[in-house]
Amino acid sequence: MGDNPFDGGGPELLDISTHAPGPSGALPFTESMLRERPSGDLFGWSQNAGMGWTPSALGGKEFLILSTHGGIRAPDGTPIALGYHTGHWEVGLLMEAAANEFKRAGAIPFAAVCTDPCDGRSQGTPAMFDSLPYRNDAAVTMRRLIRSLPRRSGVMGIATCDKGLPATLLALAGSRDYPGIVVPGGVTLPAVGAEDAGKVQTIGARYAHGLISVDEAADMGCRACGTPGGGCQFLGTAATSQVVAEAFGLTLPHSALAPSGEPIWLDMARRSARALVRLHAAGTPLSAILTPAALENAMLLHAAFGGSTNLLLHIPALAHAAGLKRPSVDDWIRINRATPAYAVPGATVLAGTGSCSPSSFFAISK
Numbered sequence: 001m002g003d004n005p006f007d008g009g010g011p012e013l014l015d016i017s018t019h020a021p022g023p024s025g026a027l028p029f030t031e032s033m034l035r036e037r038p039s040g041d042l043f044g045w046s047q048n049a050g051m052g053w054t055p056s057a058l059g060g061k062e063f064l065i066l067s068t069h070g071g072i073r074a075p076d077g078t079p080i081a082l083g084y085h086t087g088h089w090e091v092g093l094l095m096e097a098a099a100n101e102f103k104r105a106g107a108i109p110f111a112a113v114c115t116d117p118c119d120g121r122s123q124g125t126p127a128m129f130d131s132l133p134y135r136n137d138a139a140v141t142m143r144r145l146i147r148s149l150p151r152r153s154g155v156m157g158i159a160t161c162d163k164g165l166p167a168t169l170l171a172l173a174g175s176r177d178y179p180g181i182v183v184p185g186g187v188t189l190p191a192v193g194a195e196d197a198g199k200v201q202t203i204g205a206r207y208a209h210g211l212i213s214v215d216e217a218a219d220m221g222c223r224a225c226g227t228p229g230g231g232c233q234f235l236g237t238a239a240t241s242q243v244v245a246e247a248f249g250l251t252l253p254h255s256a257l258a259p260s261g262e263p264i265w266l267d268m269a270r271r272s273a274r275a276l277v278r279l280h281a282a283g284t285p286l287s288a289i290l291t292p293a294a295l296e297n298a299m300l301l302h303a304a305f306g307g308s309t310n311l312l313l314h315i316p317a318l319a320h321a322a323g324l325k326r327p328s329v330d331d332w333i334r335i336n337r338a339t340p341a342y343a344v345p346g347a348t349v350l351a352g353t354g355s356c357s358p359s360s361f362f363a364i365s366k
Helices: 031-036 039-050 091-104 126-147 164-173 199-208 214-223 237-247 263-282 292-305 311-321 329-338 358-365
Strands: 062-067 079-081 108-113 152-159 180-184
Touching: 031 039, 062 091, 062 126, 062 263, 091 108, 091 152, 091 263, 126 152, 126 164, 126 311, 152 164, 152 263, 164 180, 164 237, 164 311, 180 237, 180 263, 199 214, 237 292, 237 311, 292 311, 292 329
Parallel strands: 062 108, 062 152, 152 180
Antiparallel strands: none
């Protein structure tokens, strides 16, 4: 085929099928289903069979895997189309691992995606005007995706970064009448002898002030992300949101900040799928997890590890979505003054990242 986009190629492309045999087997309908169930339930099974699911297995519980996955990876991991950032680049692997675990449990996994932008890529451009609004827009879209699977038994959110993970948390908190769980997408490893993803964002400013050369900027800029997947390595909004999600009780213990692509990272997805099936069997909805005590715990842990102050935006929003009383300024002051903190010598606020060191954070509240 030539370079002419109007050239349709060889005549074999015109050998087009107009009918197909369709799936074999029969849907496991009953008389009561045909009389009483919504037409969408019945047609949904036709769609499932059309996508290749074994018709006789269509009676299983349905679980939604909702992710911010972006980009297209070849099976060997090489890029076909880039995502906006590394944080959502590999989370499709988490979706696959969780889906296989749901299948092993006799459930029917569904997968949906609402991808997210990158604050780092947007810095210094008009794209930053879409960053925070994206969180709310995506949360609304995700909730619509959740409701659009009428026979859902539970939902798993998989996300990792600045706005995508808060949006996922808001979506699950606003859908609190049934079970849910979060799988944080983890972090990229630091590259040996390189700068992390926070410091490397200052290469332009440092060069303009004569602090580094063009060659140094090119070298550090190339090697900031040690592995192809995962969020930034510093405690900015992305990493802090992962820890706060765990503090709320929305993840399995020790899930936050897992190194993307490692075996333990995939194991987390499989165990989270098993946990969600158990939550459904026990009749434990998200409302039983997102309690005032869970909110207090999340605020305490945020104070203890000194993460991004952007969570002062996201935690109240999550509380509101969960139907909880939003923390006031007095609540933040009380918790931060009651939480032991130790100064970190030489610690400074990281300008432009929305994150700060523990000593800087507690200086604000004290």
